[in-house]
Structures are given as C-alpha cells and as structure tokens.
Amino acid sequence: MQVETARPVGRHLLEVRDLFVEFHTRDGEAKVINGVSYHLDPGETLAVLGESGSGKSVTAQAIMGILDMPPARIPSGQILYNGEDLLAMPEEKRRAIRGSEISMIFQDALSALNPVFSVGWQISETLRVRTGMSKADALKRAAELMDLVKIPAAKARIKDYPHQFSGGMRQRVMIAMALAMDPKVLIADEPTTALDVTVQAQIMDLLADLRRDLNMGMILITHDLGVVADVADRIAVMYAGRIIEHADVHAIYKQPAHPYTEGLISSIPRLNSKGQELATIKGLPPNLMRLPSGCKYHPRCPYMQQPICTDVVPPALDLGGGRTSACHFAKEMLDGQLHR
Amino acid sequence: MFRYLVRRLLQMILVFVATTFIVYSLMYATGGDPIQALAGERPVSPTQRAQLIREYGLDQPFLVRYWNYLSGLLQGDFGKSLTGREVSDIIAQALPPTIQLAAIAIVTTIALGVTVGIIAAIRRGGWFDNATLVFTLIIIGIPIVVLAPLAQLIFTIKIPIFPTTATSGDLYALLLPGIILGALSVATAMRLTRASFTENQRSDYVRTARSKGLSKRRVVGVHVLRNSLIPIITFLGIELGALMAGAIVTEGVFNVPGVGFNLFRALRTEDAPLVVGLVSVLVIIFLVANLIVDLLYAVLDPRIRYE
Numbered sequence: 197m198q199v200e201t202a203r204p205v206g207r208h209l210l211e212v213r214d215l216f217v218e219f220h221t222r223d224g225e226a227k228v229i230n231g232v233s234y235h236l237d238p239g240e241t242l243a244v245l246g247e248s249g250s251g252k253s254v255t256a257q258a259i260m261g262i263l264d265m266p267p268a269r270i271p272s273g274q275i276l277y278n279g280e281d282l283l284a285m286p287e288e289k290r291r292a293i294r295g296s297e298i299s300m301i302f303q304d305a306l307s308a309l310n311p312v313f314s315v316g317w318q319i320s321e322t323l324r325v326r327t328g329m330s331k332a333d334a335l336k337r338a339a340e341l342m343d344l345v346k347i348p349a350a351k352a353r354i355k356d357y358p359h360q361f362s363g364g365m366r367q368r369v370m371i372a373m374a375l376a377m378d379p380k381v382l383i384a385d386e387p388t389t390a391l392d393v394t395v396q397a398q399i400m401d402l403l404a405d406l407r408r409d410l411n412m413g414m415i416l417i418t419h420d421l422g423v424v425a426d427v428a429d430r431i432a433v434m435y436a437g438r439i440i441e442h443a444d445v446h447a448i449y450k451q452p453a454h455p456y457t458e459g460l461i462s463s464i465p466r467l468n469s470k471g472q473e474l475a476t477i478k479g480l481p482p483n484l485m486r487l488p489s490g491c492k493y494h495p496r497c498p499y500m501q502q503p504i505c506t507d508v509v510p511p512a513l514d515l516g517g518g519r520t521s522a523c524h525f526a527k528e529m530l531d532g533q534l535h536r
Numbered sequence: 537m538f539r540y541l542v543r544r545l546l547q548m549i550l551v552f553v554a555t556t557f558i559v560y561s562l563m564y565a566t567g568g569d570p571i572q573a574l575a576g577e578r579p580v581s582p583t584q585r586a587q588l589i590r591e592y593g594l595d596q597p598f599l600v601r602y603w604n605y606l607s608g609l610l611q612g613d614f615g616k617s618l619t620g621r622e623v624s625d626i627i628a629q630a631l632p633p634t635i636q637l638a639a640i641a642i643v644t645t646i647a648l649g650v651t652v653g654i655i656a657a658i659r660r661g662g663w664f665d666n667a668t669l670v671f672t673l674i675i676i677g678i679p680i681v682v683l684a685p686l687a688q689l690i691f692t693i694k695i696p697i698f699p700t701t702a703t704s705g706d707l708y709a710l711l712l713p714g715i716i717l718g719a720l721s722v723a724t725a726m727r728l729t730r731a732s733f734t735e736n737q738r739s740d741y742v743r744t745a746r747s748k749g750l751s752k753r754r755v756v757g758v759h760v761l762r763n764s765l766i767p768i769i770t771f772l773g774i775e776l777g778a779l780m781a782g783a784i785v786t787e788g789v790f791n792v793p794g795v796g797f798n799l800f801r802a803l804r805t806e807d808a809p810l811v812v813g814l815v816s817v818l819v820i821i822f823l824v825a826n827l828i829v830d831l832l833y834a835v836l837d838p839r840i841r842y843e
Contacts, residue, residue, distance in 0.1 A: 262746045295749030302747075307740035311839055312762050322748045357838040373748070 208235040209413050210381050215273030217254055220266055226484040228254050230437040236413040243416045243424040246434035247481050252417045256383045260300050261290050295322060296377035303386040305366035309358040315369045316354030322376045341372040364395035383415045400427055421464055433457050436482050436492035443519040453521035453530050455497045499534050548823045559815045560602050563808040614813040623813035626798060634794035638779040640714025649722040650768060653729025660734060672723040684789040687716050701791035713790040717783055721775050728771055732764040766836045773829030777822040
C-alpha cells in the first residue's frame, strides 16, 4: 500500500515508499514494517501514532539509518530525501545527511545522553567533528543552542553533566544537540513520554515553536493522542507495521475512517465520562512472528465481517483530500453507516 | 573532595594499624623462640638470654611491645631482621624488582587483555571472539604454580630466549616472569573489557551518537571506550596492588629477589620482624592503590561525587 503515490519523485522533502523491515531473531523472522509509505514537507508536522511494537520507531530508525543490521533487514522500499534514495546511498554520503540534514531526538534523555561527557561537550561535538569548528567556537554555539531551547543560565550550565539536569531540561539538551547542524527534518521519537505532564506541554510547545521558527519538517512519533492534536498537521496511524489510516488532524478527530483509529480516540479519558469504565481496545497487539491473515486488525475489530476481513488484506483506500484508510469498510465508517 | 580525602586517610591509618596488629599478633603467637633464632645454632647462656630479653623489650606486655613496634614504624624504623640486617634495608632492596615485575605484568595486562577484549567485543560472535574465549579459559584454568615452571622450562631451557632466573634483577630477565605474572590478569582483563564494552555498545547513548552522524570509529573510540574504561581502570588499579603482593610463587620460581621472595623466605625461617615489616609495606601499597583507584573513579565518572 502507498499513500499519495501520485506525486512525482522529489516533490517532498522526505518520502518513505513502501518500506519493509524484518528482524531476524532466533525464533524466526519478525515482520516489523510491512509496506509503510509517508511523506513530509518543510514546516509541517506529521504525527505517527501507534501502540508499542506497531513499527513507528523502527521506521524512524530506518530513515536515520541507525537500525542494527543484522538483526534488521530492509528487503525492499525507498526512503527519498530531496528525491534521493537514502537506502541506495553509500554509507559515507548517508552519514553526512544523518544528524545534519535529518536529526532525531529520543524518548529517555537520561540514557540517551552520554553520562560521562558534559552537555556542552555533547552539543558541540557534532560541530567540532563535522564542521571543523574550534572548540571555543563550538562551545559558544552550544551555549546559544541551549539558549534557543530555553535552558536558563545556559552559559553557566554548559560544563554540567546530564545527571545534573531535570528530566525536562535534559530533553531540551537533547533537542539542542539535534538542532546543532540546522536540520531540515527533525524526528522526535516519543519526546515527552518519560516526562511529567506539565513538562510534557512545555516540551511540545518548544518543539512546535522551533519547527515553525526554523521551518523544519517534523515527524512526531507518539502513542499519545492528546499530545498530537495541538501540534500535528497530519496523522499517520500505524498498526502491525502498516499505516492503516492517514489523514488531516482535524478530519481524523471528527470522524475516523478506520476502526482502530476510532478505538484509539474513544479510549482517551474524557471529563464527562467520569464514573464510567474507561473504553479500551480489546485484545493485544499482534505477534509479529505470526501475523493474522487478511486485515491484521480483524481479531480485535468490533466490525469484523467474515470472510472478507479474515481473508483479504485491505488495500489503502483513497478517500480524497490526501486521506487514506486500510479498511474494507472505510467509506461506510466515514458515512457513519457501520454498526457492530 | 578535601573532606573525603581526609576521611579516607584516617580510614587508611585505622586499617593499617589493624592489619599490622593482626600480623604482629600472629607472628608472635607462633611461639618460636626469638632469642634462640637470633643466636642461631649457638647455645645461649641464661644471663645472655636475660640481657637480650631486656634489650629487645621482650619482658614487656604484648600491647606495649606492639606499641613500641608501631611507633618505631611510624618513624621509619622497621627494626632488625633475625639475620641482623635492618628490615628497612631488605625492603629497599626488594621493592625495585617487585615494582618492575608488577609494571611489566600490568603493561602485559593492558596491552593484551584490554586490547584483545575490545577487539573481541567489537567482533562479538566471530572466530576471534571465540578463540580468545577458549584461550582465556585455558589460562584461567592453569594455576600459577604450574604455569610459571612450565613457561620457565619452555622459554628458558627448551627455547633459551630468556635467562632461567632473574636473580640479577635486570629488566630483560624480569620480562618472562612479568608476563607470566600478568597472564592471569590478562585473562580476567579480557573478559571484563569484553563484557564492559559489549554492555556499553548496547546503550541508548550509542544510538544517539550514531544518530549524530559520527563515524563508527568515533562512536566506539570515544563514546563507548570512555564509559567502558571505568570498571577496567578500577580493576587494573586493584590488580596492581595484588600483583605486587601476590608475586610470591613467580618470584620464587624465577628467583627474583623481590618482596614476595623475601616474604616467603622470612616465613620459612620464622623471621618475625621481617615478615611484619614486609607485610606492612604491602598493606601500605594496597591501601594507596585503592585510594588512587577511588579518586580516579571520580575523575572518570562524573556521576560519582565525594563529599
């Protein structure tokens, strides 16, 4: 399945095309990504949504080229950056893009930062190593970057170590590090999951501001629908290594076109549902070693109809306006005609 | 930091007093006759004996005698060996070969153990990794009492590239015993380095470093190495102390006139003042090595702060 394949090559800043990723494990092949396609343009935010194991982080790591291969393998697919296929590039050329054109921030900043180097050292490292900037200049720039991500008293804290910062400040350090080379694409992999709720909002605001001010394209990977609503332009919902729905953020909240998206949205706790049991999606995410036949979501789907759902893999239905859904009954869902 | 240092030094004094006390008590509890030992084979007349007992303070209570010994020690007076030589002279002669031996051993450990451990960790699961695993298991499995004479037989007699004994104490002669002494730590260092490196290679910060677009060489050589070195340096520091103290067998086999060799001889001849003196020196070396390791630890790992 592909999302918006009609556009010509090179139109998008970043485009993932029909990507497959497998992990070779002792127990067999785990098919982690099964034909993912999405794209990103400058200045926009694409939210990639899904449960753990849905393949959202693996796709991002494939874009970055930091998957451990082996055990991972990319049997097919393309990742086009400015029209050039990253997967077909020699490693040296790809490394020049990694961290400078496309950079990434990770979930847990405490373990993602090196514990034995000061934050100034870590932020300035990329500049020193890759642009040949002098140590003093690079540290000065590191202080500026720390200012940019609103770390108070940045200059004074440049020699501090990651463990001396609070969770939110550490995540800011990580963002500053990712911005060092003025990237065009910023991938944020669950940037707020490890943080307090109040700090989460601050970091999301900061990311949104930076994205706007620096005109970056941002891929926001999350499992938190609440985080997405304010920041994202488009949403791609992933399930079992596929994008099962892709739509404009407002459209998706108004009327989901896939039962899984509907399940996700209805499981957000609401104030007016006080006292009622929280809605959940029954069942567990599928085992990637033994994916179900037909639609991968059919064992958990309340609208499942035999035999079509159990036997036929639903194609990505184009619903117009850049919206797609990989559900046999997407049109019925949109029209509100689907009943349990 | 300063307060930590003061506290550590006070602790060291306590440990030093306690260990010397234990060794002192043990040596005097063996029940030998120090006067007869001093006189050797000749008979000692009762008047001579009484005079010597008074002279050496042997009529004093045990604790007073220990106190006298300790206060002498603090003034650099190690007392006299039963051979009549100053203990401090014997120590001064025995220390240099032992230090050289330990230095050769530790250099061997670093050059072989740490380097090979790093290569094994980088090429984990390959033939090199498996070969070194087998090799280290063999080395760890052979006790030094077998390894030392075996190496002596092979490399000094069958293939005479080294002198059989290192009595002269010159550096070349110390090379083989030094390497043999280091062999056991080589194996441990290899395993430790490999484990530490492997663990760090799997860390999240390695993924971050890679996503910064750094070369593989830099990710491994700077980010992974710096973190992996913390336990390795701790091991090496403590090992250095142990190597100096634990060279008794190696020094014995190769006739190296070092601390271990003298200690062994002193134990056999029940030369109590010499035993206590040598052990005191070893205790000091061990304590200083430990202190240096702990201070180094704080330098290497900023998460550790001594208050």
